[in-house]
Amino acid sequence: MESIVLPELGEGIEKATVACLDCQVGDLVQADEDLIEMVTDKATFNVSASQSGKVKEILVKEGQEVEIGKTLILIETGHAI
C-alpha cells in the first residue's frame, strides 16, 4: 500500500485546501498521474501518484483543509495497468 501525502510546500505553509479530486476509488492510476489538486491562498499544486496502482481509499473531500504531511489517498500497488 502506498500513502499519498501532502508534501512540504515551503517555509510557513502549514496547510492547503483540497480544490479538486482527479481520481475515484477503484481507479487504476499510473506513476506520476495527477490525483488531487490542492490550493493555498495564492498557489495551486497538483499531487501525483508515486507508483502505479489502484486507488484504495480517498481520505479527504473537496473543500477540506489539510495539514502538510497528512495522508490524502491510499494506493494499492501491484496492479497491472
Next chain:
Amino acid sequence: MLEIKTVTNCKIKDLGLIPYNEAYDIQKSHVDAVLNGEPQTVLFCEHPSVFTLGRLAKEENFLIPQDEILSRGIQICHINRGGDVTLHSPGQLVIYPILDLTNLGKDLRSYMRTLEQVAIDLLCDFDIVANRFEGQTGVWVSNQKIASIGIGVRKWISFHGLAINVNTNLDLFSMIRPCNLDVEITSVSKIKGRFIIMDEVKRRVVNHLSQNFNLRFI
C-alpha cells in the same frame, strides 16, 4: 528569499497580445516540455480584457453583474491558479515563468517572494519605491497595489505567475474587489505621468529574472 546556487538555462518567448485561454494552452505545453527535459521558458504577454477567478475566488467580489461585464465584451474565466479575482488588460505585462522549482528548493512561498522581488527591482529602475505588504502576496506602492501574483505548480513545474500594471486602464478594476481586497490599484504609467514603453519594461524584467532566479537566458 531564495538562495539559488545553480545557474539554469531558460528561454524567453514574447506572445504579444493574446487571448487568455490561448496563452494558457501554451503554458500547459511548456510545462509538459520542461517535464520532458526541455529548457525552462518565461512567457511574456498582454491579454485582451479578461477577469480571471482563481480556485478560491468569491463571486461576490464582482461589484457589478457578470452579465453586464460580458455585455461590455470583457471575458470571465475560472482558472486553476491560487488567489481570487483579478483583471488582465492591455498595458499590463503578464509574466508566466515555466520554471522547475526543484532548482529553487521546492518552496512555493520563496518562489512567490522572489517573483515579488523581480517586480520591486523593476519598479526601482523607474525610481518607484515598491514594497511587500505584510500578510499579503503582491507588490504595493504606498498603499496601492501595482503587481499581483497567482501561481500553479504541476510536478514542481510552475505556471501562471506575475502581472504588473504598466499602462493598464485602471478604470476596469472598479468592477471588482481585486484579490478579495479593498485596495486601490495603480500603474507605472499613473505614477510616472507618462506612457511607458513596454519593450523597455520587458528588457529590464529579463535582467531581474536572470539575477533573482539565477537564470541564463538562451
